[in-house]
Amino acid sequence: MNLITILGLVAASLTTGSFLPQAIKAIKTKHTKDLSLGMYSVLTSGIVLWLIYGILVNDIPIIASNCVTLVFTSAILFLKLRYK
Amino acid sequence: MNLITILGLVAASLTTGSFLPQAIKAIKTKHTKDLSLGMYSVLTSGIVLWLIYGILVNDIPIIASNCVTLVFTSAILFLKLRYK
Numbered sequence: 001m002n003l004i005t006i007l008g009l010v011a012a013s014l015t016t017g018s019f020l021p022q023a024i025k026a027i028k029t030k031h032t033k034d035l036s037l038g039m040y041s042v043l044t045s046g047i048v049l050w051l052i053y054g055i056l057v058n059d060i061p062i063i064a065s066n067c068v069t070l071v072f073t074s075a076i077l078f079l080k081l082r083y084k
Numbered sequence: 085m086n087l088i089t090i091l092g093l094v095a096a097s098l099t100t101g102s103f104l105p106q107a108i109k110a111i112k113t114k115h116t117k118d119l120s121l122g123m124y125s126v127l128t129s130g131i132v133l134w135l136i137y138g139i140l141v142n143d144i145p146i147i148a149s150n151c152v153t154l155v156f157t158s159a160i161l162f163l164k165l166r167y168k
Contacts, residue, residue: 008137014130021122034118038105046098053092 009061016065019072026079033084040077047073093145100149103156110163117168124161131157 026032047070054062110116131154138146 004137004140007133007140011130011133011137014126014133018123018127018130021126022120025120025122026118029118031118034110034113034115036106036109038109039102042098042105043102046095046102049091049095049098053088053095056088056091 012061012065016069016072019069019076023072023075023079026076026083030083032076032080032082035076035080037077037080037084040073040080044070044073044077096145096149100153100156103153103160107156107159107163110160110167114167116160116164116166119160119164121161121164121168124157124164128154128157128161 022035026035047066050062051066051070054060054066106119110119131150134146135150135154138144138150
């Protein structure tokens with residue numbers, strides 16, 4: 001694996017994992033007023049489309065990273081709807 | 085352009101554009117307490133790495149979408165630091 005591929009994997013891990021602290025914060029505080037419902041609706045829809053795209057082009061990194069991100073953003077969307 | 089490519093472009097537009105309503109909300113309300121500083125720090129760092137990756141592999145869609153996303157997430161990070 002070359003350095004550029006490693007850079008791409010680090011980038012993917014950061015953008016995917018970044019949603020975890022937001023989910024944890026929303027669970028802990030039970031406050032989501034400042035979160036944008038529009039953002040999490042559009043983002044979650046976009047990630048579902050990325051997942052379908054990844055399945056259709058049979059790209060494992062796209063499938064894997066969007067599966068994980070979908071769990072986090074769906075959780076945040078659920079918390080936003082619950083604690084709005 | 086085939087249907088799968090169009091699906092990918094729609095997915096990219098949604099995930100990129102999703103951050104705009106959050107930036108607008110933060111500008112309007114001047115409240116960012118519920119936003120996770122950890123999320124926007126890690127996400128913005130990840131997007132910078134995606135941008136470098138896109139430049140190194142000379143992939144225009146990666147460069148373009150991450151340039152736009154970087155503007156939005158940097159703005160949200162700035163607003164989070166300003167109105168914390």
